[in-house]
Amino acid sequence: MPSGQFQMQRSVLAGVQAVAARSLHAFARHTHDQFGIGVMRQGAQVSHSGRGQVTAGPGHVITVNPGEVHDGAPIGGAPRAWQMVYLDPHVVMDAAGHLAEGGSTAAAYEFVHPALDQPTLAHDVLRLYAHAIGNPAPLASDALLLRILVQAQGDGAPVLSADARVGVPASIRHAQALIDDAPAAVLSLADLAATSGLSRYQALRAFTRATGMTPHAYQIQRRLLLARQLIRRGMALADAAAASGFADQSHMTRLFARAYGVSPGHYASAARAA
Known part of the structure; x- marks a missing residue:
């Protein structure tokens, strides 16, 4: 190969x-x-x-x-x-x-x-x-x-119950859910702060610490995942870019290739072949 x-x-x-x-x-x-x-x-x-x-x-x-x-x-x-x-x-x-x-x-x-x-x-x-x-x-x-x-599971790591997952505070899970539920939506840090019950600075710091990404970087990843799903379903690239919240197809292409190492066009071709 x-x-x-x-x-x-x-x-x-x-x-x-x-x-x-x-x-x-x-x-x-x-x-x-x-x-x-x-x-x-x-x-x-x-x-x-x-x-x-x-x-x-x-x-x-x-x-x-x-x-x-x-x-x-x-x-x-x-x-x-x-x-x-x-x-x-x-x-x-x-x-x-x-x-x-x-x-x-x-x-x-x-x-x-x-x-x-x-x-x-x-x-x-x-x-x-x-x-x-x-x-x-x-x-x-x-x-x-x-x-x-x-x-x-390696060295005996247990299967976790659904409510036993830890590591992300409930306030930040609410902020994540706001992005997850509508990746293409235009959101501000004030929106995330309001849903998490924190100040904008507290929300930014806590979100980044909990997820390893700033809220904007996290939103971009959710948009990329949405674009991948839409492309796999056969949606045209320009339409997938718009539906996922990117400014245009070239914007999506640049970020897609940086994250996944292939262009959306190549990804679409591979998905059709599969």
Whole structure:
């Protein structure tokens, strides 16, 4: 695969997206709206994650949680290659419910380690990737996903109950929700302060500390995620830009390429091929 190439392959598993990439691109900080787990096949990278800075080399498993701020840059001036499966949150939550006591469907889950040197897990992740682009038996794929989620918990990290997540104050969750519910809306810091019950300065400082992004940067990420969804559904790029709150298509293109390493046009082509 040439450097700079991304392949979104057609997935036969509902709620699962398969992506292969080889790139020298240094990704700006961004987020995804899916769980991601994959394997570095070649080269190495250093990245910021929600758990600090980490490095990953050949054979390492890499993970990301929905909404987790992360980036990535190659090490040593050579491209790195990886294969990822992105899992819609409901797919992971349904599976996590079967791992919890009593099979509660209210369970939540998160990947604890952004990079793991765990060959058995890497093997299973690559098998799930093969299942996604192949013709697997449903029982085999279901069992494989459960095995992956168990192994990815690492050193006994528990499956969390839905109301046990901590780290983001309720006031900032309200501000996040204001952006999440309408990414394209024109909002001011005063709007976020009002909904969080803080002063504008307090809201700015608390939001940045809790999320790793300023409110404006967070809003841009939500707009990019919305644009990705609309493009995957086949919406024209100019229309996706307008619906996502960007000034115009060129504005969206510039920020999209900075975050994801490909232009919206290339992303649209890959989505159509998948």
